[in-house]
Amino acid sequence: MLDAARPDRDSEVADDQHPDRVVRCGACDREVARVADRVTVGPSDLHTFVNPRGEVFELVCFSRADGAMAHGEPSLQLTWFPGHAWRYASCRGCGVQLGWRFQGAAVFWGLIRRALRWP
Numbered sequence: 001m002l003d004a005a006r007p008d009r010d011s012e013v014a015d016d017q018h019p020d021r022v023v024r025c026g027a028c029d030r031e032v033a034r035v036a037d038r039v040t041v042g043p044s045d046l047h048t049f050v051n052p053r054g055e056v057f058e059l060v061c062f063s064r065a066d067g068a069m070a071h072g073e074p075s076l077q078l079t080w081f082p083g084h085a086w087r088y089a090s091c092r093g094c095g096v097q098l099g100w101r102f103q104g105a106a107v108f109w110g111l112i113r114r115a116l117r118w119p
Helices: none
Strands: 022-025 031-034 046-050 056-062 068-075 085-091 097-103 107-112
Touching: 031 107, 056 097, 068 097, 085 107
Parallel strands: none
Antiparallel strands: 022 031, 046 056, 056 107, 068 085, 085 097, 097 107
């Protein structure tokens, strides 16, 4: 059975008939990003990483995330995207961490898939 907050990959992909579908914060339901703003970074727009504590994060990449805010100093330490410094990204509505904002040759948001509510 699929978790309503984590639908299968195909249902998350934007199509021409619904370019303005939005992704929302899973905690407060605030609009975070548009599905159409997903962006490919490296081979995909979806990446899985493990942090030094062994926590697994599935990140979805977006070119914009107007409902998120970045904070902290940019850091290259333990970055998941070589050459891209990261900052924490949290919801503008409730402050829960949604992922990270990466900046380097490109700027993008890597948002935690399970922290988001999908259309």
